[in-house]
Amino acid sequence: MSESLANSQLGAFTYDPAPESTGVVRLQSSYGLFIDGTFTEPSSHDQFVTLNPATEEVLATVAQSSDADIDRAVTSARRAYDDVWSKTSGAERAKYLFRIARLIQERSRELAVLETLDNGKPIRESRDVDIPLAAAHFFYYAGWADKLDYAGFGLNPRPLGVAGQIIPWNFPLLMAAWKLAPALAAGNTCVLKPAESTSLSALALAEILQQAELPPGVVNIVTGDGQSGSALVEHPGVDKIAFTGSTEVGRLIQQRSASTPKHLTLELGGKGANIVFDDAPVDEMIEGIIDGIFFNQGHVCCAGSRLLVQESIADEVLRRLVRRIDQLRVGDPMDKNTDVGAINSASQLARIEELTAYGEREGATRYTSNCALPEKGYWFAPTVFADVAQSHRIAREEIFGPVLSVLTFRTPEEAVVKANNTKYGLACGVWSEKGSRTLWVAQRLRAGVIWANTYNRFDPTSPFGGMRESGFGREGGRHGLEAYLDV
């Protein structure tokens, strides 16, 4: 047999670039703050730039909110709550939410391109996951707005008031939807602060809120860094803090909001275990592992970043995984065929590089895809570490990048012990064709979300959230309402 036949190249048929047009997005050179229903100038002239992480080009400058701006936003939200939103019936609130959902769908292409420009995620994911899910969350909670009496919290559950919401950079618009939709459905008003490096889609959402004629002040969007976030957390006019982000910042927020009447929900880091038994459906399991860790460049708090594989099939799984990571198409996020896009920022790239360097020095075997990386922008080739021990940093700390640590186990008991041996508790996956084993394992895992024979699947009807250092409170589903009701 000829060598060319004997070695069947995967992806030998190459795909020409198929870039999505960026023409649908009209970027402004600078953006102000969305307060009281209008775009306003910030009180100080502090601004910062937001980059396209795939090219390092400046997209726009964004306002840095000062304490005074935060105060203005909270005051506006309070007034809107007292005068308008708390007197608006559930059915009326639902109309606005439905309208927002439809407008997101109508402008989905523009929003997807904008998200990919600002975040670096592949257009396939922003187009097929982020934006449709964001719309779905508004649709879903629109349905709840007039049915709160039936949500299981007793008759006439009351909203909390003004919610301060701080969201991360990994799913900018989707996280905004996760925060705003249940809060508005429950009758709260909001001050939302997007992440510093990804403000643009939230500002586009502000335009949509204007289009939907949401009453002024019901949602205010303030941009800025941790200083602005801190001002929002400490503002006495805020009744509720909802934060998604790192465990370090979450801990600070919890300390600062202690001994205040503020309600708090935190959705923090994770080190999800994807547990693979020897009877798992092999081909789908490999795809699930890939989805679990390389989806969104691994910038996913619930990423399946630890693979726990039964020792009897470990070699075979590793062989297939290594082959598969080499097939991932890394590069221009705007190309419709790109599987893995750019790392969101220089600082995140440095963090990934630091932890992977530890992995090598601690003795794990590193496999890295040979893919060519663009010269400009922030990139990290898909990487798998084999021979990882529980005590390695790469098995314990959240890397938040396209890096998978592979560990092995011998029995279901050992798998559960290893999976739970983490300070986090956000998500886990179980792969087995045997339902009874899947349930046995799932009952013993200490994590808020457990996927069976799949990973990283999201749905607005399904509650999402963590335990231990992954935070508390749920987003999504009926449970997601509880975070915004006084119950």
Place this chain on the structure above:
Amino acid sequence: MIASVACVSTAPLRLVTPEDRGVRVSQTGSVPMIDSESQLKALLAGMSGVDAVGVDGRCAKLATRSIKRSSKKAAIDLAISMVDLTTLEGADTAGRVSSLCTKALRPDPSDLTVPSCAAVCVYPDLVAHARYVLGPSSVAVASVATAFPSGRASLKVKLMDVADAVDAGADEVDMVIDRGAFLSGRLGQVFDEIVAVKAACGEAHLKVILETGELVTYDNVRRASWLAMLGGADFIKTSTGKVSVNATPQAALVMLEAARDFAESTGHIVGVKVAGGIRTTKQAISYLVIVNETAGSTWLTPEKFRFGASSLLNDLLMQRLKQQRGAYVRPDEFSGD
């Protein structure tokens, strides 16, 4: 900070090497000998299951691949060269087969850069005529046989059907498996029939039609694929085109995975043919994407991947001209068959 770590050892970075990449056809393996039905059953039952949700998800993802410009042109020509131009009607005549053969030889007479199709696929009684029209060309004559499409006949009749086709000059025989036997667990019977038909084929290549639409589950598709390959199939084929569910991307994916795994463990490269309901260039290209990302380059040739189709060819020709001219031509620009 890194310098302060307490090192156990330092492992070198290991880039993915050529040995890790692609699908390695085994150089030492061989097809296991099947001596008994129980052995066959144990072998098939021991295979990993197929998760239907995962298969659907993978296919949906692969369907989003956007094939443009030069890759589209290359894909169209490749697809044309993979077509088994098919007519399987009661109303088939020598005249119709003649025109089909002429079309397969030279799909677009105004452009000689268009490759020929891989084969013409007809019923056994028309094989001799097709052979006569095609002469010694590169286009093969394929014949369905074994009481196609239902397979409801005795083995004796099936083998005579095959012998008829082979004697008339068929280069390839498309047999159907006994789905009834497969679904009722008589795997040995299905296996024995394939072995017998393979022997009756002689030099002719054997394509084994699984009729995946009647096997229904992906687990069945994977097991039937292995059963056929163990029995000596040169190709495994999705469907007859005569039932309500024919080729699907999902069935093709599962069969390509099976062919890939079979090659890796036995060293035997079995081709895959998708048939029934593939009418558009877009569909054809999406199948090529599945081949490309599942089994790889070895299967991206007419020797190892085929489309059983009739109307697909004209759509491929139309899209080919569109790529050249930038605009669509009338359907009448191409011959009907």
